[in-house]
Amino acid sequence: MDVIELTSLLGNIGKFFGAIAVVVTLIYLATQFRQNNNAITGSMEMEMEMDFSREVTAWHSRITADPELIKLYDKGAQNAQMSGAEKSRYVWMMELGGASDLQVFNNPVIPFAATAKGVPQFFGFTIR
Numbered sequence: 001m002d003v004i005e006l007t008s009l010l011g012n013i014g015k016f017f018g019a020i021a022v023v024v025t026l027i028y029l030a031t032q033f034r035q036n037n038n039a040i041t042g043s044m045e046m047e048m049e050m051d052f053s054r055e056v057t058a059w060h061s062r063i064t065a066d067p068e069l070i071k072l073y074d075k076g077a078q079n080a081q082m083s084g085a086e087k088s089r090y091v092w093m094m095e096l097g098g099a100s101d102l103q104v105f106n107n108p109v110i111p112f113a114a115t116a117k118g119v120p121q122f123f124g125f126t127i128r
Contacts, residue, residue, distance in 0.1 A: 063093070069093065072086060072089060072090055072093065073090075073093070076090040
């Protein structure tokens with residue numbers, strides 16, 4: 001084997017190991033990217049849950065601070081007879097408090113029905 005062949009062989013071996021190093025580096029970077037993405041997503045979800053918890057706590061504080069709202073809340077929770085104004089106030093109190101559609105619409109005090117197309121109706125308003 002002469003010097004030219006040896007140089008060519010060493011060059012090819014170097015290219016081979018260089019290509020392997022590039023592939024390993026790309027795999028490492030993809031793994032790091034995925035882990036970082038998962039960490040950011042988890043952090044955002046936790047922050048949203050904490051924000052929701054703070055909002056619910058503030059909403060509960062507002063209700064418990066007002067005896068009239070406590071009575072209205074109890075009436076709605078017990079499905080007691082309510083006037084139209086009380087029903088409206090109860091619905092808005094629940095909506096502003098962050099009650100989900102499922103919680104509000106499963107309460108028989110609040111008029112809710114599905115139309116023929118399956119679009120929910122809420123006090124005559126279409127909900128989308």
